[in-house]
Amino acid sequence: MKTTAKTTVNAKAALSYSGTVWLLVLQLLVMLPFVQYLPQWLIPVLVFTAIWRIRVVKGYSNRPGLRVKITLIAIGMIGLQFSGLPFPSLDFMVTILLLGFAFKTLETDNPRDGIVVVFLGYFLLAVHFLYSQSILAGLYGALSLVVLTAVLVVIQHPLTFMHNRQSTQHTLRLSASMLLQCLPLMLLIFIVAPRLPPLFMLPLPSSQAKTGISDSMTPGDIANLSQSDGLAFRVTFKGDRPPQNQLYWRGLTLNHFDGRRWQQFADDYELRQLQRHFEQHYRWQPNQLEVRGTAIAYEALYERSGQPWLFTLTPVSEVYGDVLRVGDYRVMARRELQAPTLVKAVSYPDSLRDINLQPMVRQLALQLPPDTDPRTRTLARQLRADSDSEQDFIQRVLARYRTQPFHYTLRPPTLGSTDTIDRFLFDSQRGFCAHYAGSFVFMMRAAGIPARVVTGYQGGEWNAAGHYLSVHQFDAHAWAEVWLADSGWLRIDPTTLVAPDRVERGLEAAMQMEGSFLENQLFTPHNIEWLKQLRQQIDSVQYGWRRFVLGYDQDAQHNFLQNLFGELTVKKAVFTLGGLLLAIGFLWVILLGIKPLRQRHSPEQLIYQRFCKALAKQGITREHGQAPGDFARRAAAALPEQASAILDFNRSYERLCYALDKNEDKTALLGTLKQQLKQLQ
Amino acid sequence: MTAVTPQLISATLKALNQVVLGKETQIRLALTGLLAGGHLLLEDLPGMGKTTLAHALAGVCGLEYQRMQFTSDLLPADIIGASIFDRQSSAFTFHRGPLFSQIFLADELNRASPKAQSALLEAMEEQQVSVDGKTYALPRPFFVIATQNPQSQAGTFALPESQLDRFLLRISLGYPDPAAERKLLRGAEGRSQLNGLTAVLDQRRLQALQSLVPQVKLSDALLDYVQRLIAYTRDSDQCATGLSPRGAQALVRSAQSWALLQGRSHVLPEDVQAVFTAVAGHRLSGRHEAQGTPLARHILSQVDAVG
Structure with missing residues (x-):
């Protein structure tokens, strides 16, 4: 009798007061992180139901009747309607679940209800990882897991004979030790369980809009980007780190100019169409690349951006990963990045590209809008006539940036809607990389030299603690490429002539005078040295998390297991796995079976x-x-x-x-x- | 515990030790029983000083006492008293027997018939007697100190277990050590001192001491030990029957009383061990001998006193 009373729950019995409080704490803990992503009125709903519940348990209020419950649910649904969440979306579904989770408080009378709440809590804990997979979310999840399990313990086996604090400590310790016992199995499953690609794609939560470089450039866009200190990607180099001024991370090339805006092609393509277009007309041709110089091998881990663009050093000769390579030497992902993505690549920056320029590419690289910017066209034609060669012409154009009073600024004046190049080159002469690259390419094309704008990132912040490079959104940059008959495509960055610091020391240094670097952020830790170091340390940990935990995909798993066991055979796999499982089982037998025999001592x-x-x-x-x-x-x-x-x-x-x-x-x-x-x- | 208490206790013990020689432990146990408010059973062979100890206890405590020699033809009325017809008032009047005293000395209890025994034992439990449908309360405090010969002696009626259980403690005196015996032989001290015994305690002081007993602290660790002991008596196959809850209560109360006599305000395992044989000896069935040691001692050696 004694033992049965201890181990089985009387489902009809009332939930103890401490059990109720535990449950309420758990619900708050589980719901709190969703505040960032979902309607915030969910928390007041929980607080309201929690207060009601406590009053019921203490006998001050009555339990809500059916009518009250139905009214409350109706109010909740109306609130949901007004939150403006699109109907078939993850956000909507999760909000409904959370609402039910909060309302369940009103009727958790007995242990069985409590167990339902705990199980829902486990589920919601997992759901939260759809929104955030940061290391912080992981730690919070682990903490919540301990509390959830502790609540399960309290519900099943209330410790009425202990003081409150004592029993809390005891329960939490018990729960933590139970979870620790699961750790070996968890690790084993994490390492060896097959990593399947997702069976279906969830609609992307609305709160995660697209970030980073877009597929068009209107002067102003990149200035917006440079106001964000969000992370774009991190790079680990296999050998030495290349000099900072060589780090031009190519994203995409913009060929089409309509007088105001630079974009890839005359038409706006959907991603699928764009990929088809690339496959058909603009395919990567290895024979166009003449590899020269020394190799730079690196691994880049791209943050989730909601866009397909990847950023690599030009030109890439080898690349590993599920990527698409295009004739303009870019590397892009096959679908939008919904999760951190790892790509390994080897680049040869000194290689020659497109010595034989394809007619289609030449045509793209000479396109100009008809009848715009007359002053620039005249100037280009005049400079070309004065020059001996194309090289000389390029030097003259660049010299003009140097000698004229051009000014690098993140707060350029607006340029109107027509003749924007003219206005920039002759009137305002104030702008940032997009202005310089755009105007330079325009002049080249006006003189009949194939040229194009390349956008991506330049430089990055070297993390000495983790030996890697972090590239942030404010490192976004645009530069130019011109094609010359004997050297193929050449990278030319007119911005360096106006603001050499931008490339040598980064945007922050270049903007020191103006004070416009991340000016919209109230608190920027970038200028305090020890904070910067601390930030780098934290970033280094997060990078490790990204790379080795979140980045542990099918390939990584394959490599890891192969490094560990050599070539995988069925026999080897069965023996190793069986052995490990046996070991874990043995461990459990010891922990569960032998430990209780030892008496607990004060x-x-x-x-x-x-x-x-x-x-x-x-x-x-x-x-x-x-x-x-x-x-x-x-x-x-x-x-x-x-x-x-x-x-x-x-x-x-x-x-x-x-x-x-x-x-x-x-x-x-x-x-x-x-x-x-x-x-x- | 007031400041006078230890002095009072030591004075009482000293007075008792002058009368009964070389029996310090037994005297302490006897006083333990009195302070715990329980009845005592002194068991040993004839001539070991049982009656002397009982006398001395009564004398030192300053209580009014009656002594009665139990014989096989003793009737309940001889102990309790009887209703006798009074010619003058033409009514029955109850004449109180020797039982109506604060300390009742029942010498050689097991010589009396079960009928007489049970009359006494009822009074012990109820602290009152009923005669002819009328209830008479016994004086307070009321102690019974019974002496008993070992049951192997001829002409005795063994007390049943249920009645043995009414005695808080059973004490056997044993032979005196040579030094004490020599003193006894010289006749300088001992029984002759009984007449000159002065009362160290009186009724008020005794009750004050008794009221201190329940205040002696019982920690969880100690109760754990007590429960381990009880569990052992119930589970072990060496005991035919285990200790009853009343027996367990008696153990705890005696241990508290013993601790008080030691001048302590809390109970230690050694206090429990000191009284265990006296409390449990007559309650555990039979006199099982486990490898030559009495059962109670054997249990003490088997149950861990710590942890």
Whole structure:
């Protein structure tokens, strides 16, 4: 009878008061992180139902009747309607679930309801990872898991005989140790379970809009980007780090100019169409690349951006990963990045590209809008006529940026809607990379030299702690490429002539005078040295998390297992896996089966055991039935030089065990006891 | 515990020790029983000083006492008293027997017939007697100190277990040690002192001491030990029957009383061990001998006193 009462839950019995409080804490804990992504009125709903629940348990209020419940649900649904969430979306579904989770509080009367709430909590915990997979979310999830399991313990087995604080500690410790016991199995599953691609794609949560470089460039866009310190990607180099001014991370090329806006093609393509277009007309042709110079091998881990663009050093000769390579030497993903994506690549920056320019590419690279910017066209034609060669012409155009009073600024004046190049080159002469690259390409094309705008990122922040490069959104950049008959495509960055610091030392240095770097952010830790270091350390940890935990996909798994076991055979896999599972099972048998047989001892008993051990070393053992006092007197008589120490210890021990009141604080006496034991040892 | 208490206790013990020589532990146990408010059973062979101890206890406590020699032809009315017809008032009047005293000394209890025994034992439990449908309360405090010969002696009626259970403690005196015996032989001290015994305690002081007994602290660790002992008596196959809850209560109360006599305000395992044989010896069925040691001692050696 005794044991059954302990281990089985009486489902009809009322939930204890402490159990109810535990459940409410759990619900708050589970719902809190969703506040960032979902309607915030969910939390007040929970607080309201929680207060009601507590009043019911204390007997101040009645339990809500059916009519009240239906009214509440109706109000909830109306609130949902007004939150403006699109109907078949993850956000909508999760909000409904959370609403039900909060309302369930009103009717958690017995342990069975409590268990339902806990299980829902487990599910919601998993759902939260759809929104965030950061290391912080992971830690929070682990913490919540401990609390959830603890609540399950409390519901099944309330510890009414303990003080509140004691039982809380005990329960949390129990829950944590139970979860720790699951850890080996979890790790094993994480490492060896097959990594399947998702069976279906969830609609992307609305709160995660597209970030990063877009597929068109209107002066102004990149300035917006440079106001964001969001992370774009991180790179680990296999060998030495290339110099900062060589780090041009190619994203996409913009060929079509309509007088205001630079974009890839005359038409706006959907991603699928764009890919088809690339496949058909603009395919990557390895024979167009003449590899020269030294290789730079690197791994880049791209953050989730909602866009397909990847950023690599030009030109890439080898690349590993599920990517699409295009004739303009870009590398792009086959679908939008919904999760951090790892790509390995080898680039040869000194290679020659497109010595034989395809007619289609040439045509694209010479396109200009008809009848715009007359002053620029005239200037280009005039400079071309004055030059001996195309090279000379390029130098003259660049020299003009240097000699004229051009000014690099993130706060350029607006340029109107027509003749924007003219206005920039002759009137305002103030702008940032997009202005310089755009105007330069325009002049090249006006003089009949194939040229195009390339957008991507430049530079990055070297993290000395983790030996990797972090490229942020504010590193976004645009530069130009011109094609010359004997050298193919050449990278030319007119911005460097106006603001050399931009490329040598980054945007922050370039904008030091103007103070416009991340000016919209209230708190920028970029200018305080120790904070910067701390940030780099944290970033380094997060990078590791991204790379090795979140980035552990099918390929990574394959590589890891191959490194560990060599070539995989069925026999090897079965034996290793079976062995590991057996080991874990054995561990559990030990933990679950043998541990309870050992009696739990209070701290003073553990100290007393050490006391007995210490005396046993000197030949005096306590008989089983001997009372502490008798034993101490016998030992004191046998060891006269230690007699007082032994008797002192015994006095403290007896006081601790037999003379203290239940609620008295033991810590001071325990300390004394330990001290006295030390004197004996 | 007031400041006078330890002095009072030591004075009482000293007075008792002058009368009964070389029996300090037994005297302490006897006083333990009195302070715990329980009845005592002194068991030993004739001539071991049982009656002397009982006398001394009564004398030292300063209580009014009656002594009665139990014989096989003793009737309940001889103990309790009887209703006798009074010619003058033409009514029955109840004449109180020797039982109506604060300390009742029942010498050689097991010589009396079961009928007489049970009359006494009822009074012990109820602290009152009923005669002819009328209830008479016994004086307070009321102690019974019974002496008993070992049951192997001829002409005795063994007390049944249920009645043995009414005695808080059973004490056997045993032979005195040589030094004490020599003193006894010289006749300088001992029984002759009984007449000159002065009362150290009186009724008020005794009750004050008794009221201190329940205040002696019982920690969880100690109760754990007590429960381990009880569980052992119930589970072990060496005991035919385990200790009853009343027996367990008696153990705890006696241990508290013993601790008080030691001048302590809390109970230690050694206090429990000190009274265990006296409390449990007559309650555990039979006198099982486990490898030559009495059963109670054997249990003490088997149950861990710590942890």
